[in-house]
Amino acid sequence: MSLVRLEARGRASPAMVYLTPLLAVGLTLASGFVLFGLMGFDPLRALHAFFVQPVSSVRGIGELVVKATPLVLIAVGLAIGFRANVWNIGAEGQLTLGAVTGGGVALAFYGDGGWWLLPLMILAGIAGGMLWAAIPALLRTRFNASEILTSLMLTYVAVLLLQFLVHGVYRDPDGYSFPESRLFEDDALLPVIVSGTRIHLGALFALLAVAAGWVLIARTFIGFQIRVIGLTPAAAGYAGFNEKRIIWLTLLISGGLAGLAGLGEVAGPIGQITPTVSPGYGFTAIIVAFLGRLHPVGILLAALLMALSFIGGEAAQIAMGLPKAITGVFQGMLLFFLLACDVLIRYRVRFGRRRAAA
Amino acid sequence: MTDLLILGPVIGSMIVAATPLLYAALGELVVEKSGVLNLGVEGLMLTGAVCGFAAGYSSGSLVVGVVGGALAGALLGALFGLLVLFLMTNQVATGLALTLFGVGLSALIGQGYVGIPMSKAGVIRIPVLSDLPILGPALFAHDALVYLGLLAVPAVAWFLYRTRAGLVLRAVGENHAAAHALGYKVLRIRFLAILFGGAMSGIAGAYLSLMYTPMWAENMTAGRGWIALALVVFATWRPGRVLVGAWLFGGVTIMQLHVQGLGFAVPSQLLSMLPYLATVVVLVAISRDVTRIRLNAPASLGKIFHPDA
Amino acid sequence: MNRRTFGKTILGLTAAAVALSFGIGGFAGAVAAQDKLKVGFVYVGPVSDHGYSYQHDVGRRAVEEALGDKVTTTFVENVPEGADAERVIDQLAASGHGLIFTTSFGFMNPTLKVAKRYPNVKFEHATGYKRDANVATYSARFYEGRTIAGEIAGKMTKSNVIGYIASFPIPEVVGGINAFTIALRKVNPEAQVRVVWVNSWYDPPKEAEAAKALLDQSADVIVQHTDSPAPIQVAEQAGKWAVGQSSDMTRFGPKAHLTAIVDDWNGYYIDRVKAVLDGTWQPIDTWGGLKDKMLFMAPYNPAIPGDVVEMVEKTRVDIMEGRRHSFDGPVKDQSGKVVIAEGKHASDEEILKMDWFVEGVVGKLPK
Numbered sequence A: 001m002s003l004v005r006l007e008a009r010g011r012a013s014p015a016m017v018y019l020t021p022l023l024a025v026g027l028t029l030a031s032g033f034v035l036f037g038l039m040g041f042d043p044l045r046a047l048h049a050f051f052v053q054p055v056s057s058v059r060g061i062g063e064l065v066v067k068a069t070p071l072v073l074i075a076v077g078l079a080i081g082f083r084a085n086v087w088n089i090g091a092e093g094q095l096t097l098g099a100v101t102g103g104g105v106a107l108a109f110y111g112d113g114g115w116w117l118l119p120l121m122i123l124a125g126i127a128g129g130m131l132w133a134a135i136p137a138l139l140r141t142r143f144n145a146s147e148i149l150t151s152l153m154l155t156y157v158a159v160l161l162l163q164f165l166v167h168g169v170y171r172d173p174d175g176y177s178f179p180e181s182r183l184f185e186d187d188a189l190l191p192v193i194v195s196g197t198r199i200h201l202g203a204l205f206a207l208l209a210v211a212a213g214w215v216l217i218a219r220t221f222i223g224f225q226i227r228v229i230g231l232t233p234a235a236a237g238y239a240g241f242n243e244k245r246i247i248w249l250t251l252l253i254s255g256g257l258a259g260l261a262g263l264g265e266v267a268g269p270i271g272q273i274t275p276t277v278s279p280g281y282g283f284t285a286i287i288v289a290f291l292g293r294l295h296p297v298g299i300l301l302a303a304l305l306m307a308l309s310f311i312g313g314e315a316a317q318i319a320m321g322l323p324k325a326i327t328g329v330f331q332g333m334l335l336f337f338l339l340a341c342d343v344l345i346r347y348r349v350r351f352g353r354r355r356a357a358a
Numbered sequence B: 001m002t003d004l005l006i007l008g009p010v011i012g013s014m015i016v017a018a019t020p021l022l023y024a025a026l027g028e029l030v031v032e033k034s035g036v037l038n039l040g041v042e043g044l045m046l047t048g049a050v051c052g053f054a055a056g057y058s059s060g061s062l063v064v065g066v067v068g069g070a071l072a073g074a075l076l077g078a079l080f081g082l083l084v085l086f087l088m089t090n091q092v093a094t095g096l097a098l099t100l101f102g103v104g105l106s107a108l109i110g111q112g113y114v115g116i117p118m119s120k121a122g123v124i125r126i127p128v129l130s131d132l133p134i135l136g137p138a139l140f141a142h143d144a145l146v147y148l149g150l151l152a153v154p155a156v157a158w159f160l161y162r163t164r165a166g167l168v169l170r171a172v173g174e175n176h177a178a179a180h181a182l183g184y185k186v187l188r189i190r191f192l193a194i195l196f197g198g199a200m201s202g203i204a205g206a207y208l209s210l211m212y213t214p215m216w217a218e219n220m221t222a223g224r225g226w227i228a229l230a231l232v233v234f235a236t237w238r239p240g241r242v243l244v245g246a247w248l249f250g251g252v253t254i255m256q257l258h259v260q261g262l263g264f265a266v267p268s269q270l271l272s273m274l275p276y277l278a279t280v281v282v283l284v285a286i287s288r289d290v291t292r293i294r295l296n297a298p299a300s301l302g303k304i305f306h307p308d309a
Numbered sequence C: 001m002n003r004r005t006f007g008k009t010i011l012g013l014t015a016a017a018v019a020l021s022f023g024i025g026g027f028a029g030a031v032a033a034q035d036k037l038k039v040g041f042v043y044v045g046p047v048s049d050h051g052y053s054y055q056h057d058v059g060r061r062a063v064e065e066a067l068g069d070k071v072t073t074t075f076v077e078n079v080p081e082g083a084d085a086e087r088v089i090d091q092l093a094a095s096g097h098g099l100i101f102t103t104s105f106g107f108m109n110p111t112l113k114v115a116k117r118y119p120n121v122k123f124e125h126a127t128g129y130k131r132d133a134n135v136a137t138y139s140a141r142f143y144e145g146r147t148i149a150g151e152i153a154g155k156m157t158k159s160n161v162i163g164y165i166a167s168f169p170i171p172e173v174v175g176g177i178n179a180f181t182i183a184l185r186k187v188n189p190e191a192q193v194r195v196v197w198v199n200s201w202y203d204p205p206k207e208a209e210a211a212k213a214l215l216d217q218s219a220d221v222i223v224q225h226t227d228s229p230a231p232i233q234v235a236e237q238a239g240k241w242a243v244g245q246s247s248d249m250t251r252f253g254p255k256a257h258l259t260a261i262v263d264d265w266n267g268y269y270i271d272r273v274k275a276v277l278d279g280t281w282q283p284i285d286t287w288g289g290l291k292d293k294m295l296f297m298a299p300y301n302p303a304i305p306g307d308v309v310e311m312v313e314k315t316r317v318d319i320m321e322g323r324r325h326s327f328d329g330p331v332k333d334q335s336g337k338v339v340i341a342e343g344k345h346a347s348d349e350e351i352l353k354m355d356w357f358v359e360g361v362v363g364k365l366p367k
Helices: A014-038 A043-055 A058-083 A091-108 A117-143 A147-166 A201-219 A221-231 A233-238 A243-270 A281-291 A296-320 A324-341 B007-033 B041-059 B062-086 B091-113 B135-139 B144-162 B164-174 B176-181 B186-212 B224-234 B239-261 B268-272 B274-286 B290-296 C006-022 C052-067 C083-094 C105-117 C142-156 C171-187 C204-216 C230-238 C266-278 C306-320 C348-352
Strands: A004-008 A347-351 C037-042 C071-076 C099-102 C122-126 C135-140 C161-166 C192-197 C221-225 C241-246 C257-263 C285-288 C295-297 C338-340
Touching (some): A014 A043, A043 A058, A058 A243, A058 A296, A058 C083, A091 A147, A091 A243, A091 A281, A117 A147, A117 A243, A117 B274, A147 B224, A147 B268, A201 A243, A201 A296, A221 A233, A281 A296, A296 A324, A296 C071, A324 B062, A324 B091, B007 B041, B007 B135, B007 B224, B007 C204, B041 B062, B041 B224, B062 B091, B144 B164, B144 B239, B164 B176, B186 C204, B224 B274, B239 B274, B268 B274, B268 C192, C052 C071, C052 C241, C071 C083, C083 C099, C083 C105, C099 C105, C105 C122, C105 C135, C135 C266, C142 C171, C142 C221, C142 C241, C142 C257, C161 C204, C171 C348, C192 C204, C221 C230, C230 C241
Parallel strands (some): C037 C071, C099 C122, C122 C135, C161 C221, C221 C241
Antiparallel strands (some): C257 C295
16 A cells, blocks of 8 residues: 555535646646746746736737637537537537538628628538538447547548638639638628727627536536436436437537537638638647536636637747747646646545555 | 559558557557547657657667657656546546647657658568569568567457456456456556557557658657547457558558549549548448447446545 | 745745736736847748748748847747737737748738738738738749759659659649649650649658659659658658758758759848848848749759759759740640740749649649
8 A cells, every 4th residue: 555545535525626726727837837947948937928928918818718719619519418428529620610611601602791691601600510510420320330430530521621622612713822712701700899809709609608508517408318328328228318319419519519619710810711720629629628627617717728828838939939849748737737636626635554444 | 464563562551551550559459448548649659759769869779769669658658547547537638638748748859859860670571472473562571560560469359358467457447346346456457558558659659750751750640649549449449450440541541642643633632531431431331230339348448446436 | 037046936936826817917027128120930830840941940040140139039830820820920019029920821811910900010921922011922933943853853764754742732832843844844755743632731651651652653753842851761762763842851862862942041031131120121022033042952963964964054044044934835734735825934923823734744633
C-alpha cells in the first residue's frame, strides 16, 4: 500500500465541485510559471499575456465570445449525446456541412436577398448538420455500424466536399479562380449585436442552446430517458425506452447545433465561404463538453476558458515571441490539471497506510 | 503484361502505407481490450516520431531510433495512464488533451531537428522470392519494420487469445469488478497495456520519421492517429481485421493516386474521399452481425475503476 | 524586468489569478517604450515547415539583420485561414505594429477588414488581388522558375513521363504546371506530364505516396508544387530525378535533386520596410520574377550535362531581360485549340486566373 491514496467519499462533495476548477487554475498558473521560466521567457509577462491581456479591452472580450460561440453550440449538443452513450465525434464534419448548406443558400440567392434570407440560411445550416449526422444515425440503427467510425470518416468527406465546392461552383466568379466564394451581402450576414466587437447573433443562439440543453436534460421525459440509457442501458431496456429513437434524436440535435455553428462562422466573422471554415472546433468541443462535466452551464464556462487559452497563446506570441508549440504544451497541462482535480469531488486524499478493514 | 506488372509495386506501396496504421492500431487495440479508451494516439505518434528521429539521428542507428520512439511513446502513455487510472480522469477528454499536448511537445522537441535529412533503412530483399514478378516487389522487398509489423498481428492475437496473461487482460476489460474480486491487479494490468499501446504508437510515429519519409516535420502524422483509432473500431477489436482495415485504407489511398496519375476526369477531392467512404461501406457490410460485435467489444471500455468502489 | 523575491512572485501570481477571475487587467504588462518601427508577419504554417512559411521567416530575419537598429519584428505562426486570421491581424495592428505582412492568400479579406479600422497602419498581403489605400499586394512569378525546370526535365527524362505532385487547383499551381509543360515540350515534344493532386500543401507521407505512384507509372522526373522534401527523398531512393519547391532541398536527395525553385522575399521585405521608414510607401502591386530576385534557381545538379545547363542559363537570362516569356504563343489547350496566338504571350491577368491545362498534360482539370 502506498503512503498516499484516494478514498471514496460517501457522496460527491458539493464544495469541491466549485473548488477544484480554482485549484486547477492555481496549479496551471504555477506550472506555467515554471514552464515559461524554463523556456527562457519572463513567466509573469507570459501569464499576463495569456490570461489578462486578451480580455483587457472590449474588443478582446468580444473576440473571446466569438471564439467560444461555436464551441458552446457544438459542445451542448455533443454532451446530450454523450450522456446517452452516443459517441458523435464527427461534429467537425457536421459543422462543415452547415457552412456548405447555409452558405450555399446565401450564394444561391446572391443579388436578390431580403429579410427572409438569413432565417432561410440558418434553417439550411441546421438541416445540413442534421443531414450529416443522420448518416451515422441511420448506419448505427439500421446496420449497427459504430457511429465513432462513421462520424469521424464523414468529417474528412465533408471537408473534401467543401474543398470541391469552393474550387468549383461556390467560387467567386470575379475572384481570379481563387478558391473562395463571393463576400456575402448584408442580408446574408448575422448582425453584430455589440458594436465595436465581432460578437454576432450566433452568441445569442449559443446562450439559447445552453438554456434549452439544460431544460431538455433536467426537466423533460426525453432527458430522463437519455440519462437512464447512459447510466444503465439494461434498465432502459426494461423500462421500454426506445434506444434507437434516442440515438436518432441525440445525433440530430448535436448535428443540427454543429451545423448552426458552421453557418455562424461563414455568416458571422468570416463573411464568405473559404476552404477552411473551422480550426478544429468540432474536436475541441469534445474536450469542452467533458471539461464542463456535460452540463450546459459548465460547458459555457469551459468554452470561455478554452477560447481564452487559444487567444492567449496568440497574444503571447505577439507580445513576447512565445512559440506556438509552448502554447500547445501549456494548454495540455491546463486540461490535465482541470481533469485531474475533479478526482477530489468524489475522492479524498488520505495519507498513511490504510487501516484494517472496518 | 506490363499493365499487370504495375500491381507488384502498387501492392508493395499499399503494404508500406498501411504499416504505421497497423502498429498504432494494434497498440490501441490492446489498450482498449484492457478497458481503456485512449484517444491520444495522434499525440503519441507525433512524440514517437520526433523522439525516434532525434535518437536515430544522434546515434546514427535506426534501431536506436525505433527504440527511442517506442520509449517516448511509452513515457507519454505513462502520463496518460497516471491520469486516467490513478487520478480517474475522463478517458475521452484526457486522450484529446494528450493529443493537444503531444502536438505541442513534439514541435518543441523538434525545433532543432527541422530540415535535417537522414539516410533511409535498407530494404531487405528476401532471396529468390523478391525476384518473382508482381509478388516480389509486392511482398518480399521491404524494410524490417514492415515484416515485424506483419508478425505483430499474429503475435498480438496469440497473446490475447492463447496466453494466460491475455486472458486476464481481456477479463479486466470485460468486467473489472469481477477481475478485481478474483485478485487481479486491474490498474497494474491496464497501466501495462497503456505502456504497450504508447510504445506501439511511438513506433508508428518513428516509422514515419525514420523509414517512410526520413525527416522530422511538425505535425507530420497529418491525422493518421485518428485513422488508426477508427481502424480498431472497424476491426471490431480483432487483430486480423486490423490488418484488413489498414490494407483497405492504405490500398484505396494508393489506388486513388494512381487513378489520378492515369488522368481520369474525376475531381481529385472526390477521389480523395474514397479511402474514408470505403472504410464506412465495408464497416456497414461487416457490422450486420450484432452479437459478434458485442462479443468482441470490451464491456468495461472507458469505464473508471477504483478498487474501493 | 528586475529580479523578484519569491514572495513578490507569489504576490504577482495572486494578482494574475485575481485579474483572471475578474477578467480585467490587474497589473500592467511590461510595455517597453520604443520608437522603433514594429513590423508584424502572419504565417499560415509553422516557421519550421522548411518551405513556404519558412522562406517568409527567412525574409523577416533578413529585415532584422539589415535594419535591426530601426525596427523590431514579430511573427505569428500557424494562423488558420478562417475567423481567427482577422483577430490576429487586428491584435498586431492594435499593439503598435506599423507595417504588417500577411503571407497567405486566405488572409486577403481579413487583411482588408482590419486595414479599414487602422488607416495609419500599412498592410502587405501576399498572392492576393485586392488593394486599398493602406494595403499593398505582392507575389512572385514562380512560373518563371517552372519554365527553367521544364527545360531541364525535358532533357533529363528517358521515359518521357514527368510526374507532377500538385497541392490545390488554384491559378498559381495550374499556371505553374502549364509553364512547366510548355517548356518541357519545347525541348522534348514527346514528353507528357501526369498530375496528382494531394489536396494539401504539406503532408510528407502523402506526398511520398504520390511520388511513388507516379514513379510506378514510369515517371522518371518528379516535380512538386507542395512544400515538403518527401518527394525528393523518394526519387533519391528510386534513383530518379526530382525538382524541389520553395527552398533548396538538395540535402534531401543530393543525387536526385536537379534544382529547386526557391522563394526569396528578403530584398522585397527590406525595401518595403525602408519605404515605410522614409515615408515613401505606396499601396502598389508587386509581381516580381527572376529579374527582381524574388525567386531563384537552386544550384543545378552536376549530373546535368553542360550543354543543357548552357541552354537553361540562356533561357534564364532571356526571361530576365524580357526576350522570353513563359507563356509565349502559340500555346494550345488540351483540345488542340490555340489559346495564346503566335507572337503573343499570356497577359498577367490571364496568368492570374488560369484555369485550363495546356496540351501535354494528362488528365482533365475539374471546372
